[in-house]
Amino acid sequence: MRAHEQALVHALHAARLTGRGGAGFPTSIKVAALFDNEADLIVNACDGERGAAKDAWVIEYHLREVAEVVELLCAGGSRTVWWAAHRGSSTAGRLAEVGLPLLEVPHRYVSSEGSALVNLARTGVAKPLELRQPTADGGRDSRGRRIEPTVVFNAETLWRIAQIMQYGPAWFAAQGTDEEPGPRLVSLSGYLSHPTVCQTQTGVPLSELFATAGGLPSDAQMILIGGLGGGFVPAIHVPGLAWGRQWLAPLGAGVGSGVVEVLDPRLCPLVFMGQLIDYAAGESAGQCGPCMFGLPALADQWYRLVVQRNSPEEFEHLWHGVQQRLDLLRGRGACHYPDGVSGWVRSGLSVFAEHIHAHNQGFCPTGGHQPARR
Amino acid sequence: MAGSPAQQRIKVDRIACTAHGFCAQVAADLFDLDDFGYPIVRHEHVGRHMSSAKRAVKLCPARALYLPSTE
Numbered sequence: 001m002r003a004h005e006q007a008l009v010h011a012l013h014a015a016r017l018t019g020r021g022g023a024g025f026p027t028s029i030k031v032a033a034l035f036d037n038e039a040d041l042i043v044n045a046c047d048g049e050r051g052a053a054k055d056a057w058v059i060e061y062h063l064r065e066v067a068e069v070v071e072l073l074c075a076g077g078s079r080t081v082w083w084a085a086h087r088g089s090s091t092a093g094r095l096a097e098v099g100l101p102l103l104e105v106p107h108r109y110v111s112s113e114g115s116a117l118v119n120l121a122r123t124g125v126a127k128p129l130e131l132r133q134p135t136a137d138g139g140r141d142s143r144g145r146r147i148e149p150t151v152v153f154n155a156e157t158l159w160r161i162a163q164i165m166q167y168g169p170a171w172f173a174a175q176g177t178d179e180e181p182g183p184r185l186v187s188l189s190g191y192l193s194h195p196t197v198c199q200t201q202t203g204v205p206l207s208e209l210f211a212t213a214g215g216l217p218s219d220a221q222m223i224l225i226g227g228l229g230g231g232f233v234p235a236i237h238v239p240g241l242a243w244g245r246q247w248l249a250p251l252g253a254g255v256g257s258g259v260v261e262v263l264d265p266r267l268c269p270l271v272f273m274g275q276l277i278d279y280a281a282g283e284s285a286g287q288c289g290p291c292m293f294g295l296p297a298l299a300d301q302w303y304r305l306v307v308q309r310n311s312p313e314e315f316e317h318l319w320h321g322v323q324q325r326l327d328l329l330r331g332r333g334a335c336h337y338p339d340g341v342s343g344w345v346r347s348g349l350s351v352f353a354e355h356i357h358a359h360n361q362g363f364c365p366t367g368g369h370q371p372a373r374r
Numbered sequence: 375m376a377g378s379p380a381q382q383r384i385k386v387d388r389i390a391c392t393a394h395g396f397c398a399q400v401a402a403d404l405f406d407l408d409d410f411g412y413p414i415v416r417h418e419h420v421g422r423h424m425s426s427a428k429r430a431v432k433l434c435p436a437r438a439l440y441l442p443s444t445e
C-alpha cells in the first residue's frame with residue numbers, strides 16, 4: 001500500500017465510518033482490502049431496499065465528490081469501475097448522461113445485494129454468490145469458478161469518504177452517537193405529506209426526522225423501519241425514540257440502510273403484510289432451497305393463520321407452524337435475504353398479534369379491506 | 375491452514391446444495407433435513423463430530439459441504 005493510501009485507511013479508521021448500505025461493515029477494512037488486492041470497484045447506487053431513495057439523492061447532488069473518491073480508490077483509472085443502478089431508473093439515466101460506466105441491474109430485490117452485483121459484473125447474472133471467502137480477496141463461486149477481487153461500496157459511503165477527506169475524521173466522529181458516529185441519510189416514505197430524504201445523525205429524535213417530511217400524521221399507527229429486512233415500530237413509541245441502534249434494537253429494528261416507511265392506517269396491516277410476503281416469495285433468486293421453497297411455504301402458512309377462522313387449537317398449531325418456518329429461514333441462504341424476511345415477519349407477528357386474534361374471531365379492527373385468500 | 379479442531383465449523387454451500395440428503399444419512403449426528411429435504415446443521419462447530427463431518431464433506435454428491443479455514 002502506498003503512503004497516501006495508508007493515510008486514507010488511517011483516516012477512515014479514526015472516523016469509524018461504516019458502510020451505509022445496510023450491513024454496517026467498517027469501511028477502513030474494505031478500503032484496505034481494495035488497495036491490498038488491487039481490487040476492482042462497484043459503486044452501489046441501487047436503493048435496493050423497499051422505500052430507499054438516498055442513493056439517488058447522493059448521485060443527484062454529490063456525484064462529483066463520489067466520482068473523485070472513486071478516482072482515488074482506483075489509482076487514477078488503472079482498475080475497473082462499475083456504477084450500479086436499476087435498469088431504467090433516474091439514477092441510471094443520470095450516470096449514463098455523464099458518461100460513467102453503468103452496470104444496469106434488473107429489478108429484483110436480491111439483485112442489488114453486494115455479491116449479486118459482483119456476479120452481475122463478472123458473469124452477467126444478477127444473483128447472489130455463496131462466498132467461501134470474501135470477494136475482496138478474489139473468491140470462488142459454487143461451481144469453483146474464480147471471481148476476480150472486487151469490492152462493493154454504497155454510494156452514500158463513498159460520499160462520506162469524500163467528506164472525511166475534506167473535513168477530517170474528528171469532524172465526522174463528533175456527530176451522532178459514539179456507537180454509530182457520523183452524518184447519515186434517511187429515506188422517509190409512505191403515509192406522509194412530504195416523503196423525503198433527510199440528512200441526520202444517530203441520537204436525533206424520530207419526531208425531528210418526521211418533521212422534515214411534514215410531520216408524523218396524528219392517525220398513523222405503525223412504522224416499518226428497515227424495509228423487508230427490518231421491523232415494525234408502533235407509532236405510540238415514536239415520542240420516546242431517537243435514530244440509532246440503542247433505541248431501535250429493543251423493538252427489533254435498526255438503522256440498517258436508513259429507510260422509514262409509515263403504514264397507511266386505513267389499510268388492514270395484515271393485508272399489507274400478506275402482499276409483502278407474497279412479493280418477498282417472488283423476489284427470491286431461486287438458488288437456495290430453504291429460501292426458494294421456504295418463502296412460498298411461509299406465505300401459505302401466513303394466509304391460513306390470518307384469513308380463516310380457526311379454533312383455538314388450530315390457531316395454536318398454525319401459529320407454531322409459522323414460527324417454525326421463520327426459524328428455518330434463518331442462516332440458511334447464500335445471502336441474508338431469507339434472514340431479513342424472517343425477522344421482519346416475526347416482528348409483524350409480535351406487533352399485530354391482537355389484530356391476528358381479531359381476524360380469527362371473524363372481524364378486522366381496521367374495517368374495510370379484509371385479507372383474502374389468494 | 376487448519377486451526378484448532380475446537381473452532382472448526384462445517385458450512386453448507388446453499389447454492390450448490392440440491393437436497394440429495396446424503397449428509398443426514400452419513401452424518402446423522404450433524405444434520406437433520408427440513409420438510410423440503412434441505413439440511414439443517416445441528417452443530418455448526420464440529421467439535422467431537424469431526425469424523426462424520428469429514429465423511430459428509432467427502433460423500434456429498436453436490437460437493438456442497440465444506441470446512442472453512444479456521445484462521
